[in-house]
Each structure stands twice: as structure tokens, then as C-alpha cells.
Amino acid sequence: MKHAEVGDKHTLTADELIVSVGKQRYDPELMKPFSGMIRGFHDRLDINSDGYLSAEEYTTMLFQLGVLDL
Secondary structure: OOOOOOOOHHHHOHHHHHHHHHHOOOOOOHHHHHHHHHHHHHHHHHHOOOOOOHHHHHHHHHHHHHOOOO
């Protein structure tokens, strides 16, 4: 694993990413695209379109992603 110096302009550490996302999570302009993306993801997983993700729908998604040890 590559380690970068904090403040290096060409890299992003996990800690820097966490701080950045934490600061931006309540930014309404940032939330617009994320909300749409999350809703789209949810709608794709909601196979029966009832507005909820059941355990079966979630398990199906994991299986399709190749997570076989459920």
C-alpha cells in the first residue's frame, strides 16, 4: 500500500477523503446528484417495485455481484 504525506497535492489519503466527505455531506448542491444516484440504485434493486428492499432482493444483488458466501 502506498503511503502519501498529508498535504501532498497529487494524492488523497483515506483520512483526507473522510474529512472532505464529512464537510460536504450537508451541502445541498452536492446532495442533488448523490440523491439521484442513490434513488436510481435503489430502484434497480427493488425488483418488485414496492418501494422497499427485501432480504431476497438484497441477496439477489449480492449474488449478481459475485458474493457467493451468503
